[in-house]
Structure formats: structure tokens, C-alpha cells
Amino acid sequence: MSRTPALAGCTILVTRPQEQASGLCEAIAAAGGQPLLFPALAIEAAAGQAAVERLTHIDDYDWAIFVSANAVRYAQKAFDNGIIPPTSTVRVAAVGAATAQALREAGVGAVLTPPEPGDSEALAALAELQEVAGRRCLIVRGAGGRELLADTLRQRGALVEYAEVYRRVRPKTDAGPLLDRWRQGEVHGVVVTSGEALSNLTAMVGFEGVALLRKTPLVTVSERVRQQALVLGVRQVASAEGAADAALVQALAELLSDRVNEQLQARGPGTVTDQDKQPKPAELSAGVSLGSAAPVAENSPPAAKIKPVKTKPARRAWIGYVILLLVVGIVVGGYFLMQQIRSTQEGLGGELSKEDREIAELNTQVADLQAVFKTLHGQMATLETRLSTEDNKVERVLGEQSAQFSEKLEQFRGEVRDDLQVLHRMLGKTRSDWLVADAEYLLGAALQRLHLVGDVKTAIAALEGADERLRESGEPAVFKVREQLANEIRILKSFTPPDLIGASSRLLALEAKVRELPLLLPHAGKGVSSAGSPDGAHGAPKTAAPGEADSITDSLMGELGKYVSIRRLDKPVASVLTPEETLVLRQILLLKLETARMALVRGDDALYKASLETARLWLAENFDDGQAAVRSVDGDIRALMEQPIQVAYPEIGKALAMLRDITKLRVEADGVVADKEKSRDKGEKKAAPASASGEAPPPAAAPAAPQGAQ
Known part of the structure; x- marks a missing residue:
């Protein structure tokens, strides 16, 4: 026997896009x-500039994830040389086997794919996508796809971007022909893949089509779509x-197996046909035999030996005929009665079956309506839950913002209150308060000028x-x-600060003299003095007078004396100095003096004295100390070394500290005034009895003027 096709006699509604449905x-x-x-569904290309840019630089990503075969096809349409270059280091993943096959057909070798049935959840559960913190992932998909995979990767620390290369739209197709065939029972199964x-x-x-869909077996590709169909009210979903394609056909065969078996049984050998209902020849001969038994006995051959009976033969025959006719009549009447x-x-049964069918159809419609109401109720419950969640979220956000605004408002009120208090204090100050505040400022300025700049004169002026x-x-509170303050002014006036500016000026003057100091060793480039002798020459011959230059020898010697200096040196001379060496010797001395001046400005006494000593x-080692200019410079350096540059300035901050604590001084002054008033009251009470006795009271002593009052 030949094998029966799995979907024999079944019409399957395919809802895939037209360009992808041929295989199924x-x-x-x-x-x-x-x-x-x-x-x-209808698929349209929608690769924008951003998607093309990201696909062009796909090597910048660590993972490239394709969610469907359409993503592969439409990404491939954007490029002529393939999606991923052969030398690319990006790792490729596909959501399902069909997507992986499309990638392989596009020339991509290694593709990470989850086991069947593949979906975003299965791909995200793979071990390779668990540790993706800091990785860049590009998801190639259609516009408006699911966010589950991207959200999962972002929660794991990945940087996820999209390349949307196509979009899904609803076709504008007339569903009238489909509904006509569906009403006639010509649609036995439906395939929905998303x-x-x-x-x-x-x-x-529409509504009528949804009612037909609920009664039609449906096959999908994922549990998520299956649950969506169940919520819609579809009774049979696989x-x-x-x-x-093979997996979908297998699911259809399993879901429609009962209908196929019913059709096979209806066509099998046990089916009763109109030809089978005709009486068989054997049955007809038997019937005939049953009705002709008596005549056969009546017409038996004469060869049979039957003993004659003494009854009347004709009467017995008529009785037999009558009985036989009665039996035949009863049988025929019973037959017609049974028919x-x-x-x-059968008529009553047909009427009852028709009513039953109508009742069944009504029950089915009621069940469909109940399923619709149940679906709507579920959707309403979902909407109410979302609305409640959004309300809670809005209330929480409003509460947080209200708390923040209240906190900022309270902080602002506090700042305004403080500013008002400061303003009130400023407005409530008397002229005496302003004078005290001005005196406090002058004391602070005096302290700064003294310790930061060393300006004693300005400090004294500020104190005064x-x-x-x-x-x-x-x-009265400022008397102390x-x-x-008077004590501090006296101390500053008796203090003599070191003349650092004068010392610095003297060092600058010494630096100017260094350029004219004579060196110890002979050197080139000496100038000739106005007297006609070289600088530093001792015992040089004078120029011969015009009257004494008679001889040629005397004339030559006179001319030679202009350029040659004769001097006695007690130290050995190694060589004559070049102009460069002369300049270096003078510059070294200038550098030592400049170092001393910098130490003077910084107040570094040790460096100051060490620089002057060197x-x-x-100076003694390289310059001629026999010259008066050299000895003068040496004396000035010794005088500068004896002058101290560090000094301890007197402390003048006690008056400022007392003035800043003016509130305490005011309390003490008020106590002193109160004590004086109490003493005066006691004195008046003692003087009252004396005046009553006729004695004159002693004159009251004049109050002592405050110290420093004018």
C-alpha cells in the first residue's frame, strides 16, 4: 500500500510575506x-543613513546580531560586496536556524545560533553572550522590533546599537474571497509565524474572520505567539x-491528523454505498423459497408414496391458503408499518438534528462571544494594571519632585531669612557700630601690612x-x-626695621662696579688711560718729550711703551687671559652678588651671607686687591654681611582680637556702670540722714575721664 500524504484533503492558510512563502x-x-x-505582512526596505553607516563600520563592533532572515537579505541589499568582510573580526550571531542559513548563503562562516526553536530569549541565554560588559553590539533588525534582547545585553553592561534595514507593513488586501471560502469550510488550518x-x-x-479563526487549528513558531493566539480565543494552537518549513508542516500534520483519518475512513472499504444497499441474489432466492414451500409439496411427483388421509383434501387446502395469505399479509403489513x-x-430525527445544529451553532457563537468578552476583559485588566502602574509612577515622581521643591523652598527661605537678619543688623547699626567696624577693618589692614610686607609706617598709620x-x-566698651592699641602704637614707633631696600640698592651698585674692576692676571683688550699708560700699569715708562726724541731708539721705545705695560707680580702667571675668560670671571662675580640679592628679598639669611662670602x-682670587677700587668693593661686601636681614616684627593683633569680641566687652562695661550706679545710690541713702541733721553732704567727686578720651 502507498503511504497516505500527511495533509491529504486539507487547505492551509499561509500568512507569510509573499516573497518568503514559496518554500512553505x-x-x-x-x-x-x-x-x-x-x-x-509586507516587507519594505528601510535602511537609513545611520543604519548604512553602522553596517559600513561593522568592524568597530564586537558582536553583530541578526534577528531574522529578512534582516540578512535587506542588509545585503545595502552592499555589493557582502555584509561582513572576510577579514573582519566581528563575531556574528543569529536568532534562529533560518537566519543562520541566510547568513551562510551570504558568505558568513561562523554563526552563533541557539538550539531550535530559536528566539531572542534562547540567544540571550547562551554562554557566549553572558560576559559582554563594555562590548559593542550591533543588532540588525526591522523597524519597531522587540526590545528584549537589547535590554538584556544593556543590563549586562554592553553598548547596544540598532541597524534597522527594513520595516513590516500591513498589506492592503481584500479579505472577502478568503472569508467566502472560510465560511464554506474550505480552510482547515492556519500558519502564523509572528x-x-x-x-x-x-x-x-474583521470580527467574522476572528470568529472563524477561533474554530480553525493554528500553527505558529514560538510560545510567545502561541500565548497570543490563546488570548485571542483560538481553540487549537500548536x-x-x-x-x-518542514517543522511547520510536521506541526500541521500532527494538529490535523484527526481530520485526515476521518477522511480516510470515509473513503475506506467499510463505507455503505447505494449499490451495497441492493438485495443480494441469495437473499432473493431465499425469499422466493420462503413463499413457495406449500406449492412445491402440492406438486410433488407421483412417484412419492403418500398414504391417503381420510379427511377432506379440498377443505384442508383452502385452510392452508387462508393461513398462508394471513401470514403474508401480516408480514407485508408489518413491513410497511416498520417503513x-x-x-x-427519520423525519423527526432530521428536524431534531437541525434544531440541535442550530442550538449548537448558537452555543458556539455564545462561546465565541464569551471568549471575546474574556479577551476584552483581560485586555481591560491589563490596561487597568498599566494605568495603575503609570499612576503610581506619576505619583512617585510628583512626590519626589514635591519633596525636592519643598526642600529647595525651605533652603531658599532660610537664605532669605539670613539675608534679612543681616540686612536688619546693618540697618539697625548706629554710627558707633559703623565706627567700631571701620576700626576693626583698619586693625586687620595694619596687621597684614606689617607681617606680609613689613611696612611699619603704614601699620602705624592704620593703628592711629x-x-x-x-x-x-x-x-565705654572700647576703652580697654x-x-x-596705644601700647601697640608705642611698640611699633620704637621698632627700627632693617633697611632691606637700601641693602638691595647697594648690591646693585656693587654689580655696576664689577665691570670696571681690574683683574689680577694680564689679559688682552686693555684700554689706555688718558695719561697714556695702560690700566693698572705700575712703573710704566713715560712718553718721551718731543725735544728728547732725537734718536731713533728713543722714539721706538716711546712708541712701544704705549702698548706694553711693565708690572711686578709676586704670583706665578700661567698664561694670558683671553677676552672670553675675562668676561666669565666678571660674570661669575656678578652671579654671586645677584644670588645674595635674591636671598635678601626672600629673607634667607644663611644663603645671603654665604653668597657674599663666596x-x-x-674677588680676592681673581681681581687685583692692590687697587683701591677692589679694596672698596671688598669693604662694601663686608658691611653688607654684617647687616641682618631677618627680624621678628612685634605682635599687634591683641587689640584686634579684643575688638572682635566687642559683645563681651559691652557686657563687662554694662556691669561696671551698674556697679557704679549701685554705689551712687548707696551714697545718696547715707547722705540723706546727714542732711536731715543739718550737716551739708560732702561734694561729689567728678568722674574720671576715660583713658585716651579728648
């Missing part, structure tokens, strides 16, 4: 079914082992100005401050 339609036809193509295709199909066929009863039952302000304020040694 051929597989359904090969399995004995009849494909009915009604695309619920949730978007299922949504588009329900929108295209999930194939992947998106391959009438059967026809009546502060004392003048305190005197004008007339507050003025006493301390300058003296260099």
Missing part, C-alpha cells in the same frame, strides 16, 4: 495539502519546533586711624581696646 507552500503541497496564500502577522490578520478579516415508523423517526575711630564712637673669596 511547496512543502504543504508535497504533503498532500492545498496552500492558500494570504500575506498578513505576533505582528497575527495582529494584522485579525485586523484584516507551536512548531522552529521556523523551518412508515422508520420514515417518521583705628584709635581715632574708636575715640569718635564714644563706647584703646589702652592695648663673592669676597672670588
Whole structure:
């Protein structure tokens, strides 16, 4: 016997895009079914400039993930030389086997693929995509796809970008012909390969088509789409082992196996046909035999020996005929009665079956409506949950913002309150308060000028100005401050600061003299003095007078004396100095003096004296100390070494500290005034009895003027 096709006699509705449905339609036809193509999706190219730019620089990414075969095809359309160069280091992953096959056909070798049925969840669960922190991932997909894979990778620390190369749109196809065939029962199964295709199909066929869809077996490619179909109210839904055509046909065969078996049984040898209902020849002969038994006995051959009976033969025959006729009549009447009863039952049964079918159809419609209401109720519950979540989120955000605004408002109020208090204090100050504040500023300025700059004169002037302000304020609380201030002014006036500026000026003057100091060793480039003798010459012959230059020898010697200097040296002479060596000797001495001046400015006493000491040694070693200019410079250096450059300035900050604590001084002054008033009251009470007795009270002593008051 030949094997029966798995989908024999079944019409399958295929909802894949038209350009991708040929393989599935051929597989359904090969399995004995009849494909009915009604695309619920249309694919359009949508590779923008950003997607093309990212695909052009795909080597910059660590992972390139393709979510569908369409992503591979439409990404390949954007390039002429393939999606991924052969030398690229980017790793490639595919969501399913069909996508991986499309990548291999495009020339991509190594592709990471999850086991069937492949989806985004299965790909994200692979070990290779667990440690992706800091990795750059490019997901090639259609516009508006799922965000699960990207969100999962981002949670693991990956940097995810999209390259959307196509978009899915709903076809504008008339569903009327499909619904006509569906109503007639010519659609036995449906194949839906994505949730978007299922949504588009329900929108295209309308309410009546959705009712027909719920009663039709449906095959999909993932558990997610299966759950979506169940929520829609479809009664029979199966999930194939992947998106391959063979897997979809296998799922259809398993889901429609009962219908195929029913059709096979209807065509099998046990089926009762009209030809089988005709009476067989054996049955007819038997019937005839049953009705002609008596005549055969009546017409038996004469050879049979039958003893004659004494009864009347004719009467017995008529009785037999009557009985036989009665039996035949009863049989015929019973037969017709049974046929009438059967026809009546069949009529009643047909009417009952028709009513039952109508009731069943009504029950089915009620069940469909209940499923629709249940779906709508579920959607309403989902919307209410989302609305509640959004409300909670909005309330939380509003609460946080309200708390932040309240905190900022309270902080602003505090700042305004502080500013108002400062303003009130400033507005509430009297002239005495302003004078005290001015005196406090002058004391601080005096302290800074003394310790930072060493300006004693300015410090004294500032202290005297502060004392003048305190005197004008007339507050009793500042008397002690003025006493301390007078002491500090006296100390500063008796203090003599070192003349650092003068020392610096003297060092500059010495540097100017160094350029004219005579060196110890002879050197080229000496100038001739106005007297006619070279610089530093001792005992040089004078130029001969005009009257004494009679001889040629005397004339030559006179001319030679202009250029040759004769001097006695006690030290050995190694060589004559060149102009460069002369310049270096003078510059070294200048550098030592400049170092001393820098130490003077910095107040470094040790470096100052050490620099001057080395300058003296260099002067004695390389310059002619027999000359008066050299000895003068040496004396100036010794005088500068004896002058100290570090000095301890007197402390003048006590009056400022007392003035800053003016509140305490005011309390003490108020206590002193209160004590004086109490003493005066006691004195008046003691003087009252004396005046009553006629004695004159002693004159009251005049109050002592405050120290420093004018």
C-alpha cells in the first residue's frame, strides 16, 4: 500500500510575506495539502543613513546580531560586496536556524545560533553572550522590533546599537474571497509565524474572520505567539519546533491528523454505498423459497408414496391458503408499518438534528462571544494594571519632585531669612557700630601690612586711624581696646626695621662696579688711560718729550711703551687671559652678588651671607686687591654681611582680637556702670540722714575721664 500524504484533503492558510512563502507552500503541497496564500505582512526596505553607516563600520563592533532572515537579505541589499568582510573580526550571531542559513548563503562562516526553536530569549541565554560588559553590539533588525534582547545585553553592561534595514507593513488586501471560502469550510488550518502577522490578520478579516479563526487549528513558531493566539480565543494552537518549513508542516500534520483519518475512513472499504444497499441474489432466492414451500409439496411427483388421509383434501387446502395469505399479509403489513415508523423517526430525527445544529451553532457563537468578552476583559485588566502602574509612577515622581521643591523652598527661605537678619543688623547699626567696624577693618589692614610686607609706617598709620575711630564712637566698651592699641602704637614707633631696600640698592651698585674692576692676571683688550699708560700699569715708562726724541731708539721705545705695560707680580702667571675668560670671571662675580640679592628679598639669611662670602673669596682670587677700587668693593661686601636681614616684627593683633569680641566687652562695661550706679545710690541713702541733721553732704567727686578720651 502507498503511504497516505500527511495533509491529504486539507487547505492551509499561509500568512507569510509573499516573497518568503514559496518554500512553505511547496512543502504543504508535497504533503498532500492545498496552500492558500494570504500575506498578513509586507516587507519594505528601510535602511537609513545611520543604519548604512553602522553596517559600513561593522568592524568597530564586537558582536553583530541578526534577528531574522529578512534582516540578512535587506542588509545585503545595502552592499555589493557582502555584509561582513572576510577579514573582519566581528563575531556574528543569529536568532534562529533560518537566519543562520541566510547568513551562510551570504558568505558568513561562523554563526552563533541557539538550539531550535530559536528566539531572542534562547540567544540571550547562551554562554557566549553572558560576559559582554563594555562590548559593542550591533543588532540588525526591522523597524519597531522587540526590545528584549537589547535590554538584556544593556543590563549586562554592553553598548547596544540598532541597524534597522527594513520595516513590516500591513498589506492592503481584500479579505472577502478568503472569508467566502472560510465560511464554506474550505480552510482547515492556519500558519502564523509572528505576533505582528497575527495582529494584522485579525485586523484584516474583521470580527467574522476572528470568529472563524477561533474554530480553525493554528500553527505558529514560538510560545510567545502561541500565548497570543490563546488570548485571542483560538481553540487549537500548536507551536512548531522552529521556523523551518518542514517543522511547520510536521506541526500541521500532527494538529490535523484527526481530520485526515476521518477522511480516510470515509473513503475506506467499510463505507455503505447505494449499490451495497441492493438485495443480494441469495437473499432473493431465499425469499422466493420462503413463499413457495406449500406449492412445491402440492406438486410433488407421483412417484412419492403418500398414504391417503381420510379427511377432506379440498377443505384442508383452502385452510392452508387462508393461513398462508394471513401470514403474508401480516408480514407485508408489518413491513410497511416498520417503513412508515422508520420514515417518521427519520423525519423527526432530521428536524431534531437541525434544531440541535442550530442550538449548537448558537452555543458556539455564545462561546465565541464569551471568549471575546474574556479577551476584552483581560485586555481591560491589563490596561487597568498599566494605568495603575503609570499612576503610581506619576505619583512617585510628583512626590519626589514635591519633596525636592519643598526642600529647595525651605533652603531658599532660610537664605532669605539670613539675608534679612543681616540686612536688619546693618540697618539697625548706629554710627558707633559703623565706627567700631571701620576700626576693626583698619586693625586687620595694619596687621597684614606689617607681617606680609613689613611696612611699619603704614601699620602705624592704620593703628592711629583705628584709635581715632574708636575715640569718635564714644563706647565705654572700647576703652580697654584703646589702652592695648596705644601700647601697640608705642611698640611699633620704637621698632627700627632693617633697611632691606637700601641693602638691595647697594648690591646693585656693587654689580655696576664689577665691570670696571681690574683683574689680577694680564689679559688682552686693555684700554689706555688718558695719561697714556695702560690700566693698572705700575712703573710704566713715560712718553718721551718731543725735544728728547732725537734718536731713533728713543722714539721706538716711546712708541712701544704705549702698548706694553711693565708690572711686578709676586704670583706665578700661567698664561694670558683671553677676552672670553675675562668676561666669565666678571660674570661669575656678578652671579654671586645677584644670588645674595635674591636671598635678601626672600629673607634667607644663611644663603645671603654665604653668597657674599663666596663673592669676597672670588674677588680676592681673581681681581687685583692692590687697587683701591677692589679694596672698596671688598669693604662694601663686608658691611653688607654684617647687616641682618631677618627680624621678628612685634605682635599687634591683641587689640584686634579684643575688638572682635566687642559683645563681651559691652557686657563687662554694662556691669561696671551698674556697679557704679549701685554705689551712687548707696551714697545718696547715707547722705540723706546727714542732711536731715543739718550737716551739708560732702561734694561729689567728678568722674574720671576715660583713658585716651579728648
